Amino acid sequence: MNTKTSDTLLLIVFSIAVLAGPVILAPFGAGYPDLLQKFAIYGIFAIGFNILFGLTGYLSFGHAAFLGVGSYAAVWMFKLLSMNIIPAVIFSVIVAGLFSLVIGFISLRRSGIYFSILTLAFAQMCYNLAYSVLTPITNGETGLQITLSDPRILDAAAEGQAPASNLFGLDMISTWETSLAGMTLQFNMGFYVCALILILSFWISMRLFRSPFGMMLKAVKSNQNRMSYTGLDTKPYTLAAFVISGMFAGLAGGLLAAMDPLAGAERMQWTASGEVVLMTILGGAGTLLGPVLGAGLIKYFENIFSAINDSTLHGVFAFLPDGLNNAVSAVLGLFVGEGWHLTLGLIFMLIVTFLPGGLIEGAQRIGRLFTSRSKADPQSGEAQSRPAPAE
Amino acid sequence: MTKFTISRRGLLKTSAVAGAGIAAPMVWSRPAYAYTNEPTGGTVTLGFNVPQTGAYAEEGADELRAYELAVEHLNGGGDGGMLATFSSKALSGSGINGKKVEFVTGDTQTKSDAARASAKRMIERDGAIMITGGSSSGVAIAVQGLCQEMGVIFMAGLTHSNDTTGKDKKANGFRHFFNAYMSGAALAPVLKAQYGADRKAYHLTADYTWGWTQEESIAAATEGLGWETVNKVRTPLGAGDFSQYITPVLNSGADVLILNHYGRDMVNSLTQAVQFGLKDKQVNGKQFEIVVPLYSRLMAQGAGEAVKGIFGSTNWHWSLQDAGSQAFVRSFGQKYGFPPSQAAHTTYCQTLLYADAAQRAGSFNPCAIAEALEDYQFDGLGNGPTLYRAGDHQCFKDVLVVKGKDNPTSQFDLLEVVDVTPAEQVTYPVDHPMFAGGELGKCNPGA
Known part of the structure; x- marks a missing residue:
């Protein structure tokens, strides 16, 4: 199979998996609209981040700033113009693009750790501006919300009820429910909008990876000095990658606001920037599918693991004798609920240590186990001793 | 060994059957609920x-x-x-x-x-x-x-x-x-009786909606008594260390510090303010005082000794x-x-x-x-x-005005109720300027 057909196949499989998300994830307790939307949106965010980090190797620690800026831009569009998500999302991409152009132009004068610190500094500046200085625009800690008294010049005046965000009349919060094998399946409008944009983003990222431009970015990652010595100015390429990935982040931020019309400053905090780095590394930096998987895993932990409390644990281990049940629940209780970060940290450590290429490398190893069982062993040994591509 | 091959026609047939099978139990109509999450079971x-x-x-x-x-x-x-x-x-x-x-x-x-x-x-x-x-x-x-x-x-x-x-x-x-307005209305008479009508107040405020409205309410209530507001400083929520905000208070000429903080923030800011010796200071010929408009027993427990003699208001005790x-x-x-x-x-x-x-x-x-x-x-x-x-x-x-007890009898007995302000005294019209600008709208049953 050549690259083109395998790419097409990957895109098709990816699309089917994404569109069937409500069915696939329902058995895991994750098939409800809000989490499905988050999967798709943070998938887009991570895909965008991967264009910068995976291709050029520039580790930005401030990407959440673009996400937050996108959210604010979208909510302002909702407040001023219309509850239709199209202008909101477009505006958020544009604003995030402009922000990333400015920040990228300054930060890309340096590389390596200095670049990371610069982006982190800018993101913290944005966060603090949003949190306290620019309160009239951002509404500070409370977060920017839509209200009944907003002008919304394109929408008819609402009566006693702020309208829901919609796509030409299709409400983002409308959900079709049905049951299958005892599970409730929820097919949500907003999720399908996000899913289609996620598939589109995936396709764009795939085209970028295969294009000459993508090749140039990979060359920057492998040896930027050599590129410069050949007389090539790499800055336009890295800046373009930075802006593109910033626009992806803005798109994700805009979609977050479109699904739930609120923008809060904590979206821009450095922990949020760190989260996207985790997502990308966890899934596999530089791979097409990895970041989306990583985003899904982290969001799953954040929303599902954190909701497990002591009584749930006691219920699960009810078959054990009382004393044992209490002991097991007490130990596991440390790793769920508010301790979900601990579990995530352990998994992250294990993956970085044993699977430097992330979940994708894990999947490849399993795949190789099945395909090359008949072949000689040295190959798999060679694969294991390959140098780690971690940054 | 038989070879498993997929013909185009076979694939189409299989997927059609599979699709019909999956779709069969789905009733493509929204359940006829009258409102969001109508409970149907027991x-x-x-x-x-x-x-x-x-x-x-x-x-x-x-x-x-x-x-x-x-x-x-x-x-x-x-x-x-x-x-x-x-x-x-x-x-x-x-x-x-x-x-x-x-x-x-x-x-x-x-x-x-x-x-x-x-x-x-x-x-x-x-x-x-x-x-x-x-x-x-x-x-x-x-x-x-x-x-x-x-x-x-x-x-x-x-x-x-x-x-x-x-x-x-x-x-x-x-x-x-x-709410904050009620705290202000309830506290003001007590503060006047305790500290007089000629005071200079310095606000440290948690930087979000609650802090802003409490600062506004308390400042309005104390200025109504004749107090002067020297400065209002906003601190980030969850700051942890407040020393950089407390040092300037010492030289501001203020003789009352109003802490619009709650939870762990309040525990930290109050403890630090007391450690900095604010309570022992004499400013403008008067004893320096600290006020915590919104009080809670949990916070009093966290702040320990520091709460003694400090006034505030609470919903219930x-x-x-x-x-x-x-x-x-x-x-x-x-x-x-x-x-x-x-x-x-x-x-x-x-x-x-x-x-x-x-x-x-x-x-x-x-x-x-x-x-x-x-x-x-x-x-x-x-x-x-x-x-x-x-x-x-x-x-x-009714709103309770409380004071940190000087001689607590147990680890929970930290606050004493100084005054119970009757409801009429803290009632305000719906369109009071501090509450204006929003609409209730209509109730939304969802679905």
Whole structure:
């Protein structure tokens, strides 16, 4: 199979998996609209981040700033113009693009750790501006919300009820429910909008990876000095990658606001920037599918693991004798609920240590186990001793 | 060995059959619910959304204890607590409308985004019919907005900002707790009696909706006494270290420090202010004083020695002697071994009030419940006669002015009630300027 057909196949499989998300994830307790939307949106965010980090190797620690800026831009569009998500999302991409152009132009004068610190500094500046200085625009800690008294010049005046965000009349919060094998399946409008944009983003990222431009970015990652010595100015390429990935982040931020019309400053905090780095590394930096998987895993932990409390644990281990049940629940209780970060940290450590290429490398190893069982062993040994591509 | 090949026709056939098979059980019509999450089985699910991490985690833990106690009492367990003293006798301990009460919990992390995500999970996945919780007004306002959009009732927990039932009020949201304006109105006469009418005040304020409205309310109330406001400084929520904010107070010429902080922030800022020797200072020929407008026993416990002699206001205190308070303290104490905080009290009351309204309305429809709560007068929940005003969904009741005890007799006996300000004195019109700018809108039953 050549690259083109395998790419097409990957895109098709990816699309089917994404569109069937409500069915696939329902058995895991994750098939409800809000989490499905988050999967798709943070998938887009991570895909965008991967264009910068995976291709050029520039580790930005401030990407959440673009996400937050996108959210604010979208909510302002909702407040001023219309509850239709199209202008909101477009505006958020544009604003995030402009922000990333400015920040990228300054930060890309340096590389390596200095670049990371610069982006982190800018993101913290944005966060603090949003949190306290620019309160009239951002509404500070409370977060920017839509209200009944907003002008919304394109929408008819609402009566006693702020309208829901919609796509030409299709409400983002409308959900079709049905049951299958005892599970409730929820097919949500907003999720399908996000899913289609996620598939589109995936396709764009795939085209970028295969294009000459993508090749140039990979060359920057492998040896930027050599590129410069050949007389090539790499800055336009890295800046373009930075802006593109910033626009992806803005798109994700805009979609977050479109699904739930609120923008809060904590979206821009450095922990949020760190989260996207985790997502990308966890899934596999530089791979097409990895970041989306990583985003899904982290969001799953954040929303599902954190909701497990002591009584749930006691219920699960009810078959054990009382004393044992209490002991097991007490130990596991440390790793769920508010301790979900601990579990995530352990998994992250294990993956970085044993699977430097992330979940994708894990999947490849399993795949190789099945395909090359008949072949000689040295190959798999060679694969294991390959140098780690971690940054 | 047979080779498995897929022909194009075979694939089409198989997928058509598979598709039909999957689609068969799906009825492509929205279930005919009259409102969001209409309970159809023998149970009804409530969603408790409290901070389990962050600056307000302790309050959140106490709120959760009270919720569990309330659910136990609603289902007929325990000694029934305040159900026995509540003026409405609609609830009989057999659940709500004959349905057993169950609950799910979520962690707000004291962040609007996380709070909305966990509220959405409880509504969309777990089928919660009502969301309650808080401990940060920013979060409460964000979740209240969400509940309005999704068509469920929001019973606000500990939220003290004027905006919750002011400019951000919503038809689906209800607040039992008092607010910053009431704190100001209740505190002012006591401060005048204690510290005189000629004082210079310096505000340190948590930088979000609650801090802003409390600063505004207290400044207005104290300026009404003739006090002068020297400076208002905003500090980030969860700052941890306040020394950089406290040092400038020493040289500002102010003789009163007003700490608009709550939770762990208040514990830290007050402790540091006392460590810096503010309380022992003489400024303008007067003793330097510290005021904490919103007080809680949990925080007093955290701050230890530092709270002695410091004035503040509170919604409720466990030492109250009325039958409702005593019943609540007794059953809470039996279950957990220590007295409840005001956060626990307000969330317990809110759960009971919601259950009672649903029982009286005979339905879980948010609009029916809202109607049952509006302009509802009740008694026996520890605050004396109380009114749920229809105009802004705010409760009006007596406010307690408290002081840190000089000689505490136990680790819980830290505050003494100095004055009970009657409800009339803290009542304001719905269109008061500090609360203006929002509309309730119409109740939204979802669906």
